[in-house]
Amino acid sequence: MQNDNQVKPLLETIELRKWFKLRGGSHLHAVDGINMKIFSGKTMGVVGESGCGKSTLGRTIIKLLEPTSGQILFEGKDITDYSVKKMRPVRKDMQIIFQDPYSSIDPRKSVIEIISEYMYIHKLYKSNKETFNKAASLMDLVGLARRYANSYPHELDGGRRQRIGIARALSLNPKFIVCDEPVSALDVSVQAQNLNLLMDIQDELGLAYMFVTHDLSVVKHISDDIMVMYLGVCVEQAPSEELFSNPQHPYTKALLAAIPKPDIRMRNKEFELIKGEVTSPVDVKPGCRFASRCDYAVPECVSRDPDFVETSPGHFVACYVVNGR
Numbered sequence: 001m002q003n004d005n006q007v008k009p010l011l012e013t014i015e016l017r018k019w020f021k022l023r024g025g026s027h028l029h030a031v032d033g034i035n036m037k038i039f040s041g042k043t044m045g046v047v048g049e050s051g052c053g054k055s056t057l058g059r060t061i062i063k064l065l066e067p068t069s070g071q072i073l074f075e076g077k078d079i080t081d082y083s084v085k086k087m088r089p090v091r092k093d094m095q096i097i098f099q100d101p102y103s104s105i106d107p108r109k110s111v112i113e114i115i116s117e118y119m120y121i122h123k124l125y126k127s128n129k130e131t132f133n134k135a136a137s138l139m140d141l142v143g144l145a146r147r148y149a150n151s152y153p154h155e156l157d158g159g160r161r162q163r164i165g166i167a168r169a170l171s172l173n174p175k176f177i178v179c180d181e182p183v184s185a186l187d188v189s190v191q192a193q194n195l196n197l198l199m200d201i202q203d204e205l206g207l208a209y210m211f212v213t214h215d216l217s218v219v220k221h222i223s224d225d226i227m228v229m230y231l232g233v234c235v236e237q238a239p240s241e242e243l244f245s246n247p248q249h250p251y252t253k254a255l256l257a258a259i260p261k262p263d264i265r266m267r268n269k270e271f272e273l274i275k276g277e278v279t280s281p282v283d284v285k286p287g288c289r290f291a292s293r294c295d296y297a298v299p300e301c302v303s304r305d306p307d308f309v310e311t312s313p314g315h316f317v318a319c320y321v322v323n324g325r
């Protein structure tokens with residue numbers, strides 16, 4: 001894990017769980033014991049297939065969802081049980097950018113109104129003029145020409161619409177942003193522009209990001225560390241380059257092999273598709289959650305949860321086959 005010995009994390013989770021209670025009393029284990037540390041100025045990429053709990057983790061660590069158990073520490077303070085009122089000042093420091101800005105922005109408001117929204121709610125500035133000036137400077141920062149100030153979201157293309165969401169998230173001067181699949185809905189060329197924008201903003205403002213995506217190729221360049229999630233748990237975590245050059249967990253290898261390669265001869269047949277169905281996240285039994293799809297599974301895999309072992313500096317893997325039984 002990055003800088004672990006020298007610098008304190010901005011955000012830390014300890015055995016964080018978010019279970020959803022279902023009808024009939026069973027529980028869906030969306031997030032099931034996540035330990036993570038995120039540092040100022042750094043990006044933690046969180047990857048995994050659809051339904052593995054990435055978005056729930058992102059929403060829980062900023063307390064848009066109430067955790068079921070575990071702890072969330074922000075700047076060293078335990079905010080796990082903070083009430084909505086107590087969260088208010090902390091909320092400014094923790095923001096989220098969504099994949100689909102349409103779901104989070106009011107289509108009847110103009111660009112400048114949307115960007116100003118949170119500043120009004122949090123009474124950040126005394127005058128409308130100050131708020132307007134800040135909103136205009138945020139448009140500059142995210143590369144939205146000021147001529148769009150009075151436009152409506154539907155009049156802009158997807159890339160620019162996403163920038164409205166980025167500008168609004170930045171309007172409260174946050175320290176930490178959850179980026180939830182922020183470029184997944186965009187064309188590849190626009191994806192690259194918006195990823196570069198997020199990285200430039202990080203350099204300028206020293207923000208920490210948690211970057212959630214199902215697409216490993218997207219997080220490769222933006223992340224300092226990458227956490228691979230499977231059915232609510234972390235199966236592997238490593239510095240980005242290390243994860244790509246030396247993946248250890250069979251699931252990570254399969255995810256990497258599934259990244260489309262330009263030349264069909266370069267594809268790794270062994271892992272071309274992850275076989276089998278994802279097991280149910282409801283009332284999960286002990287053992288490795290990937291075991292039913294894993295070619296290398298041994299009896300221990302279905303009887304006990306594997307430990308999360310540091311196999312080289314900053315590289316952690318939860319797998320009996322990799323770590324020995």
Ligand SMILES: Nc1ncnc2c1ncn2[C@@H]1O[C@H](COP(=O)(O)OP(=O)(O)OP(=O)(O)O)[C@@H](O)[C@H]1O
Pocket residue numbers: 020028029030048049050051052053054055056057214281
């Ligand atoms: N409000 C809810 N009530 C019940 N189950 C939920 C709720 N929200 C999410 N889930 C379930 O929790 C699990 C994790 O969902 P989540 O959206 O966090 O996954 P994800 O990895 O972000 O996937 P995606 O990329 O498709 O959003 C899924 O099984 C999902 O159906």
